[in-house]
Amino acid sequence: MTATATPVLEVSGLGKSFLGVAALQDVGFTLREGSVLGLIGPNGSGKSTALDCITGFTRPDSGQVRLRGRDISGRPAHQIARSGLVRTFQTIRLYDELTVGEHLGLALRGLSAEDAGSDDLRQYWLEAFKLLRFRDAPAGILSYGQKKLVALAAVLVARPAVVLLDEPLAGVNPLVIEVIDQAIKHANEAGQTFLIIEHNVEFITSCCAEVVVLDAGRKLAEGPPSVIWDDPAVYEAFLGRKADDDDDTR
Amino acid sequence: MSVMASSRRRVTGGLRALSPRPTTARRFGPWPVPIAFFVFVPLVLRNDYYIDVASVAMTFVVLGAAFNLLYGYVGLLSFAQVAFFGIGGYATAWLVTATGLWQPLAFLAGGLVAALAATVVGLVTVRLSEGAFAIITLSFTLLCAVVAAEWTSVTGGRQGIFGLPAPQFAIGAVELEAVSPSQYLWLLSGFTLAALWGMRRIVVSPVGKVLVAIRDNEALAKAQGYSTNRYKLAVFVASAFVTGIAGALHVFRLTAIDPSVFDFYLMQVMLIVVILGGAGTYWPVVVSAVAFAALPEFLRLADEARLVLYGVLLVVGLVFTPQGLGGTLKERAIRRRLRDLEEDS
Amino acid sequence: AGDGTGPIKIGLSTPLSGSAASLGESERKGVELAVAEVNDSGGAVGGRKLELVAQDNACNPTDGASSVSKLITQEKVSALIAALCSGVTLAAMPIAQRNKVPMVVATSTSPDISKASGAGGNKFVFRINPSDANLADALASHLAGGKARKIAILAEDSTYGRTGAEALKQALTKNELSVTVTDYAAQGTSDFATLISKYRNNGTEAVALYISGADHVGFLRQAAAAKLGLPLTGRVELEGDNLTILRDKQFAGSTSVYPYSSIVRTPENEAFVKSFQSKYGAPPTYEAFEGYNAVKTLADAIKRAGSGDAEAIQKALEQTDLKSLTGGTIKFDANNQAHDKAFILEVRDGRPVVVADVTT
Amino acid sequence: MYSVELIVNGIVLGSGYALLAAGLAVIFGVLNVVNFAHGALYMLGAFAALFLMPVTGYWLGLVLSTALMAAAGVLLHEGILRHLPPDGAFSRTMLLTLGLAMIIQNGAVLIWGAGPRQLPVESVPAGQLDLGPVGVPLARAWIVVVSAVTLGGLYLVLNRTQIGRAMRGVAQNPTAALVVGISPLRIGRFAMALGVGLAGLAGATMAPVFTVSPQMGITIVFKVFAIVVIGGLGSVPGSVIVAFAVGMLESFAGGYGSAITQSVSVFAFMILIMLVRPRGLFAREVRV
């Protein structure tokens, strides 16, 4: 934990319930400049809801979200995105009729100024995700994993300051997971900050310096992966086995 | 996976070969065709009857293109286009007959009043769901019809405003007057070209892509930092402006306006033109507007029989080309591209 | 054409679709009968026959204006009969004037029409039927002698309904009768139940109608079923199906003012009713009669003009002095308004009878 | 007294709207088709009754007209709707049904003429239903009864039976329906029979009360369309409730105001509701 780094995103007291279902209760955590934070938890623990609340897609019942000290709760989603806090969605969201190339173009224009380097960037990500041959194909015809990758590429290409990813690896081939892993590390080194929701334990371990665990809408634990995986409560809730038959938490 | 690596280069080469070559056609786009058409038509048509058909066709072209911008590109199913058409017509008719405003200004004002109304309606509605938007715009149109019928001092009530003068523009010593139908057609074709050009500019600009993006997935567009409501509002207002002027011109051609301008008939026309043309495709919609205006004239049947035939054409057309003309063309292009992709790899 | 050869074209603009379509159909029948009669008796002038060109105007002013433009510019008609609905007529008038084509108004009753015609500015428009102002005056003075003092007005939301209701209101007040409520119902309204309840509950003693066609029948039917129990008045169409309904006791004492009824007993009318009946299998309605009348008026003018030239016909029309089928004369005043007879009809024992005739 | 009469009027009006709205909601709910031909089909139902009732009497005429229209619904499905691509694009089906409406309505004018017609007085149920202070013509009272019974039955079918569940399923996710083994074609056919049958029934109950003409379906489509959207697209109970609300509103606005307040109040009501509850009064919301 690099306690010295300045906080970029501070979430505190976040609460949200849907018709009596408490999806989030008093959740708080801090994302530090230049870090990669993992947000994990069993299914239905409130991870996606938290992301929705942070990025303005859902209005939380309570709590505060601060971006570099400024309160952004209640701001419209597009403004939050423009101020450098950009997300992907767990369920696939693409423009079915636009081409893969146009997706990246739109992201670039919406989120950052297009500059001389952006063509290279586009080319780079399409190549890395094996999507180059689909550059001029409408996104609607891609396979599930390919769509996931287009969505991810569209965020990475714009190099926003803070990137929030909701299960970026679901449905993605292991070969490409490697690429993503590397990419995130590079981008992080270059100064981007990440918050990643994932169920892939190896990936979380490899990428994240710090992990926040949610369970049933509450924060269950917090700390570096090595510590977290040893927490019996986390074992119970997330990994679904007893602490003692541990083998491949790596 | 070396297979893939080596094929990749070929594939991209193939795709690039598919994209249009930078010829004159590329530089001017398809513009020479419509320009020639809209100049040629008023030039050669001498028979008042055909001039009438051509005027209707041009009105349909503008209405279709404006509705397409709204529905085909941003995905707003607005039933208020008819309202703006009527509002433009009423505003101009009133300004000319009651205030004697200089006509070019009155026509412009017709568009502006429509745009203003659209701003008010749009501010509250563009953020709503598709269903709510449809209902509110529909109710707005119906309400406009009631207002037009009731606000007798301005609109002339049920009777409307009639005996409108021929459009005439006096600029200093030069006096232009569109008295004869063929002079009028020049005016209309000039406006149609200008409107088409303006809307085409929006569609092909980067903004055009954003519009399609909003239609396809609004949440993603927001996540990419686009203020979707503002874009929707802007398009709503812009197409109301164009439609309002079209309404003014239409009304002056007929010399009368009454609350029946708000009838569903024109809405029907717009829907047919846009959907059979292919929502979200530009030129096919223009072609379909022309075809749809000309068609009735080739079918000299009893009114009802003609409408029955329209219905049949609609149904058959939709079953066989569900995406409309433009959609079918587009789909074919995609299929060809996919096939090439496949053959290359 | 106007050049002296071939048939002389007469344009008819009338609703052939929409809620007034049945009235337009009816007018067309009268027109066709008259055209046939003129042609059978050797044509209009110099052996030239009349040729009818009909256009639908859907009873709305805009369609009406363009239908008239079409008749003039494309069909090159020598004269027009237009346009049944008052609103359409008003919108068509400036076009006739601009193109210098005479236009005979035969059925539209709005007072505004004659205000704008002749000395009113538009020399090309001639109306052969009385206006609602005249009709309402005649009706109101008749009603003044009756039992009902408080009258509700139900009018269609059109120029006809609005100007007619307005005229009646004035006439009623002049005769010290009061108006309980005036409703303007959209053309094509299907449900009158609420209004019927209202009339039964607000002290209304008679309901005056200014509605036409499908709406008229619809109202009568629902009023009968809901036991309105009030006499009707105004412009009640005492024709066809309506009569069956009005036979009901609850409508006893209903009256109507109309420029025509097929029961008017003049030899000319009886002959007309007979030939109409034999051609179409039903007695002529007001619209049929006026359509017939309009053609006869035009044929007369064409004969005197001696050609199919529009302006010559207009000049000849100004000099019209023609006996009408119902016993009046068709002769235009300064406002190009003729003053034919009108009739106050009453339903007695389930049948209409003429209780008074007035020269309007 | 007067207000009681207005309430009764409102219920009668609402019953008619409810039958139409329920049919529209069923068709939309299952096939994702906004059926703009609904008004034309309603008109056909009325014409069926117009021709049948004088021969068969009121009740048999009602049943036969409904059955006839249900058969017409099946025909429409087999002849046209099933050949559409399954993506069910909203606008396409809307236009398609608009085309159908044009065919039916103008065809009716060609065949039967534009003029209004009415059932001979003998074949209209005579008499009044006495409700103390107010009397309701029997033909109107039957509308309420028939509609209540039908809607009750519809509710049970939709919510208590497997076919009802399957209908809602097809509407919500046609692919998922295929995956669990529901035949969208069978369900679509059934939905069309039901929806068009309801429209026919509405027409048949109205024929004795209103005049029957080819135009009678035009204006009502919009109102019913709005009712269904306000009710929460595809929610049948929602549509029915709103139908009655609109009926009541019209009755009172017309009764205490004028015919103009009547139409203005309906539009104003629609706009207001949509502004406050953009997804409709009874729509259930789902994330995504």
Added chain:
Amino acid sequence: MMTTTPAEPALRIENFSAGYVARVPIVNEVSHAVPAGQVATVVGPNGAGKSSLLKGLYGLTRWSKGSVVVAGTEVTRLSAWERLRAGLSLVPQGRCNFPYMTVRENLQLGVATLPRRQRESSVAVALAEFPALEAHLGRMAGNLSGGQQQLLEIAMAMAARPRILLIDEPSLGLSPAARRLVFDKLRQIAATGVCVVMVEQNVVEGLAASDLGIVMVEGRIHRTGTADAIANDPEMKQVFLGGRPGTEPAHAPHSTSGRDQT
């Protein structure tokens, strides 16, 4: 038509090609057989045509060539719901449930093809297998979290008691605990004689739960074998776990950072 012989596998595919648009087959001349009681896992890169294969078997794509035989009955020409009656069942990739119906109603529809008597008990069994759903019975499916919906869909398919279960990336969006539960369940139902064909990107765990492995690349079967053999094959490791020299793209051109970065 063939008769069922003991040797006849539960699912046999011969020379099968299918795709989305005319003359562009995505699945190319695939032939394979899976016996009853076994779990076969299809792996391969994104866009290899795995999902298209499963959809093709269930009749959701445009068929162009070959045949699909279920327990000796050819189903190639049957529509999807008819195939379900023949014993095939599919859990597609991504969300595929009835979002406006409750979890209970979803399950009830899931058993639509079973005889009436068996429906209730089948739903009860499914709930017992996936206790996580029990708590959400009355909630609308569309409001569940991604993983919860995935579990629901698997439960729906299992409740229908198929003879052949085609399941596309069952682990998608599931937490490790849930993932493990699902793989266990798949093994269990295979043990009752059901033939399971799944597609997995979670290659290690997926193959660990399987008997057979099928590797698909560019629409064709690249390799088949026992799950163990596939999982431990060095070539496969290379295909799926990366590390091929020279294919690693150069570092992203991070020359300038986003303009919002301060």
